[in-house]
Amino acid sequence: MKDENTPEYLKARLSECEQRFKAIFSLTSAATKIIDHNLTIIEVNDALVELLGYSSTEICGTKIMQYACEEYKDSWKELQTAMWEHGKPNFKIDVCLKKKDGSLVWIHITTIAFTSSGKKYAYTVLDDFTYLKEFEESQKRLKMSLEYSKMAVWELDFDNGNIIHSGGLPQILGLNGERKVLKQLDLISSFISEDRDAFKQVLASVSPGVHLDFSGRVASFSGEIKWVNLQGKTGEGPSQKMVMLGTAQDITKEKLADRYKDDFISIASHELKTPITVLSGTLQLMDRTDQNKSAKLSKLITLANQSMKKVNDLIADLLNASKMTQGQLHLNITDFNITQAVEECCAHIDRDGQYHLLIEGDAELNIHADSDRIQQVIVNFVNNAIKYAPNEKNIRIRATDEGDRIRIAVIDSGPGIDAEKSTHLFDRYYRVDSEGSQYSGLGLGLYISSEIVKKHKGEIGVTSKMGEGSQFWFTLPK
Numbered sequence: 001m002k003d004e005n006t007p008e009y010l011k012a013r014l015s016e017c018e019q020r021f022k023a024i025f026s027l028t029s030a031a032t033k034i035i036d037h038n039l040t041i042i043e044v045n046d047a048l049v050e051l052l053g054y055s056s057t058e059i060c061g062t063k064i065m066q067y068a069c070e071e072y073k074d075s076w077k078e079l080q081t082a083m084w085e086h087g088k089p090n091f092k093i094d095v096c097l098k099k100k101d102g103s104l105v106w107i108h109i110t111t112i113a114f115t116s117s118g119k120k121y122a123y124t125v126l127d128d129f130t131y132l133k134e135f136e137e138s139q140k141r142l143k144m145s146l147e148y149s150k151m152a153v154w155e156l157d158f159d160n161g162n163i164i165h166s167g168g169l170p171q172i173l174g175l176n177g178e179r180k181v182l183k184q185l186d187l188i189s190s191f192i193s194e195d196r197d198a199f200k201q202v203l204a205s206v207s208p209g210v211h212l213d214f215s216g217r218v219a220s221f222s223g224e225i226k227w228v229n230l231q232g233k234t235g236e237g238p239s240q241k242m243v244m245l246g247t248a249q250d251i252t253k254e255k256l257a258d259r260y261k262d263d264f265i266s267i268a269s270h271e272l273k274t275p276i277t278v279l280s281g282t283l284q285l286m287d288r289t290d291q292n293k294s295a296k297l298s299k300l301i302t303l304a305n306q307s308m309k310k311v312n313d314l315i316a317d318l319l320n321a322s323k324m325t326q327g328q329l330h331l332n333i334t335d336f337n338i339t340q341a342v343e344e345c346c347a348h349i350d351r352d353g354q355y356h357l358l359i360e361g362d363a364e365l366n367i368h369a370d371s372d373r374i375q376q377v378i379v380n381f382v383n384n385a386i387k388y389a390p391n392e393k394n395i396r397i398r399a400t401d402e403g404d405r406i407r408i409a410v411i412d413s414g415p416g417i418d419a420e421k422s423t424h425l426f427d428r429y430y431r432v433d434s435e436g437s438q439y440s441g442l443g444l445g446l447y448i449s450s451e452i453v454k455k456h457k458g459e460i461g462v463t464s465k466m467g468e469g470s471q472f473w474f475t476l477p478k
């Protein structure tokens with residue numbers, strides 16, 4: 001057995017310990033350095049070299065303070081003095097250091113004093129928390145932008161119905177502002193009874209990847225009604241839970257502005273209707289009374305009539321759209337044959353001789369709907385097919401029986417519509433190429449069609465491929 005007190009044994013043990021320390025010092029993933037009493041760096045490990053971007057020969061012999069950002073130097077120096085001059089055994093401080101490439105890193109510093117061969121040294125661990133600092137900064141920026149945009153963010157956990165939030169969600173929803181955690185039920189019941197069921201339905205139909213976009217009314221404590229828009233997307237949260245991440249925004253002002261705009265359009269189009277009717281009548285009278293008019297006058301009257309028809313159609317669209325937005329669409333439901341209805345409403349197409357109507361599918365199909373309104377949808381699809389795909393001379397209309405519903409489609413082989421844009425086609429005033437469009441229009445036809453179909457509890461949509469054409473369709477329950 002070895003004598004553990006012999007100088008040889010103790011020397012060997014000491015050298016073993018030193019080697020172990022050196023191995024740990026150089027291989028540890030935490031950046032570390034050793035400084036002497038002049039605060040001069042005498043040793044650094046690879047992690048510190050990597051952290052600052054200087055080589056070890058560049059760092060050794062320098063003072064750590066020269067890498068520090070100005071605002072941290074004084075407090076760091078005070079702690080150094082307390083340790084080196086007043087015997088404090090260690091200190092901790094968070095500082096910012098400048099790397100060789102000029103970028104900044106945020107570091108937790110832990111410095112511990114130790115003595116070796118009678119001399120004082122200090123061992124420092126530098127723990128990089130830049131990612132946390134950047135996260136905090138981006139949180140701050142997000143908070144500021146949320147405050148600025150008057151928007152709140154929220155996350156709904158479908159498992160327990162808890163909603164964590166920031167940016168004043170309770171205030172937006174008209175709830176008590178102090179509440180830190182909201183429940184799914186609070187969110188639902190914040191909407192007034194008229195909008196609550198619609199929101200419940202939207203929430204119940206969400207599935208992964210599906211976007212939620214709901215606007216509804218909430219009542220504040222004082223009873224004031226506000227409009228709120230909720231946007232959200234479902235996905236997997238921590239521990240594979242299904243969550244919905246979203247934003248909430250008070251859109252009362254926008255809704256009010258929309259209402260003023262709608263009111264203006266409604267009043268203006270009503271006011272325009274009477275003089276336009278008088279003008280139309282006058283033109284017809286002129287046409288009929290003067291049988292001996294010149295060819296030039298005849299041509300002018302025809303041109304004026306064509307323009308009058310366009311103005312009439314535009315005013316009709318505006319009036320129809322106002323009616324729909326004000327919920328004033330009333331249906332007059334009857335049973336009728338779809339082929340007859342199509343032939344009736346699209347008679348102008350074959351009559352003009354330029355285009356030919358092809359009715360495909362089940363000619364015997366009867367439907368139970370408001371005939372005038374359904375004809376309005378079909379005419380709109382057909383007129384669009386002519387307008388946007390003018391080179392195709394055949395207009396195909398296909399009616400199919402799909403069991404519990406009937407499907408009507410108008411098919412063209414025109415330019416087609418970009419998939420991204422086709423999701424907005426049925427929005428009010430939406431036009432695919434609103435600025436550069438060579439075709440005139442208000443972007444209301446498809447909106448009106450969609451409101452009519454929805455009122456019938458049917459569905460409306462488009463299947464389209466760029467360069468190959470479009471198929472505008474709608475279904476009606478039987």
Ligand code: ADP
Nearest residue numbers: 384385388431432433441442443444445446447
């Ligand atoms: P408008 O024709 O007055 O612009 P609509 O609501 O009828 O309004 O149509 C909206 C937009 O949809 C149009 O501006 C057009 O860009 C696009 N669109 C409609 N039908 C077709 C079609 N058959 N082919 C290509 N684009 C179409």
